[in-house]
Amino acid sequence: MRSFYEIATDLFDPLHSFWELPKTRRFVAVSQVVAFLIGLIGIELNIRGLLPPVLARVTPTSHFYAINLAFTLVLIQEVVDLIFVLPCSVTKSLGKQFEVLCLILLRDAFKELVHLKEPIVLIEAVPVLLPMLADGAGALLVFMGLGLYYRRYRSRAQGRKGPWLYPFVATKKFLSFCLLCFFLAYGLWMGWQTAVGGEVHEFFAVFYTVLIFSDIFIVLLSHTYQPSFNSVFRNSGFALATLLIRFALAAPAYYAPLLGIAAMAFAYGVAMASEAFAADA
Template identity: 55%
Template sequence: MAGNGQDMPLGYRLLEAGAHVFDALHCFWERERTVRRVATLLVLAFMGSLAVIELNRLGLIGGHLSRILPTNLFYAVNFAFTLVLVVEVVSMIFVLPRSFSRSVGKQFEILALILMRNSFKELVNLHTVIHYPDDLETLLRILSDGVGALVVFFLLGVYARLPRGQEAVRDGAGLYAFVLTKKVLALALLAVFCGLGLYNGWRFAAGGELVDFFQVFYTVLIFSDIFVVLLSQRYLPSFHAVFRNSGLALTTLIIRLALSSPPFLNTALGITAAGFAVVLTYVCNLAFARGDGACPGEDGRAG
């Protein structure tokens, strides 16, 4: 269906234009030079945040900035983890057009990092010298999120090892249009992602309350996952494909609930989401092992 003639439908030309923009951004992001520069920026941002917080703690920053900047150095750790999460979210967006299951795997990577970040965030609530029982709940929160991150990471390893089956392409032209549509969807998600970042930056500079970046973005992800499920019905109208993709979309919903839940419950929901994805994939592969092969994914393949 790819082509460059004027007889190509306008819809395909628009999809191809958006896909070309996505491919260019993806190529830039995956370039080794870009990866090195991003890693360097993360280190410099962490060191810079430490320096700025220390200056504010010493009273060397005045005016409006002194009121919006923290004075606890552990906030620099939270800032560093947030930047790492931002990088992982961008990587997840670029994975989306390749495979629904891989995109969900990236979501669990992000969830594990969020739980780990939550553990470090609790450090600002501890006394310099541990006070018992005043600090007991904080310590339990640290352990809960840390153990939750470890369990999610373990389940992610199990999920990654499950078979994805063989290629099951039925309609090459339909598959091409499907992939183009997913690339345009990913491009829209990238725009939403950047818009949220700019909005939070403006809110921070104005001294306003920041929106929870990852909660809002995961809410958007729920709608994008449902869109992909419905779109896949057009190109892979089989019950098991729709069921599996719907189940994976449900994991995104559970992750979103985990992000907005209080301590302890967020860990339980995060582990539940990862466990659900593992069981869903295993059962789907098992149920159709004697039929068409492993349950096919939304990209025309089994994963």
């Protein structure tokens, strides 16, 4: 009889391999370009009153929404990457979450454009430029901190391996498979709700909340395999950093980039402290 770990690995590995294929990556990239162009065309048709009522109800009338659509599709790709990277080390998984945060901040910056009329009048754009600059600067600083974080991650010594590694990774693969199923099911449900009722839900905020619980589960699971104080501190600290990321996503303008920068600084500090503690131990 096959074990739970073998089943989890067989469920996850083929999906991961398919997602990492160059053909799949190319198809996703082309789909994003096509969706952006279709969005522009659909908005233009809606402005001219050429769309049927069913489509016109859910189609905006500002071309800037097409930019938001493009960044949303890129963000979806990054979230799927995040799901597939969860079975890797906690350090690498957290780095991917900060990548998603950078894209969300950039998307929020471009979302401010929808408040403007076409064509853009510079005087009217001043109130919109300030939150755009705040989100853009926050994304840039998080990106720079992420570069330092990844540099330290690549230079540090590899963790210890043992018989506990396979069941630990296999359990995380099963968790990633469950998150992928939830991501697809919830995304389809939200799409249906938007198409039928015209109500737009905040998908990424809900999914990031689910990720917090998955991160806490991984932290608790890691304690059964890595009970040392250094590992407990590092994994718990990284879980707190993901919680700060979640607060950044829900925060209003100006506070979101500040919380994102604070989360990045905290994660980098945890990494430095845990490495120093391990070196002195």
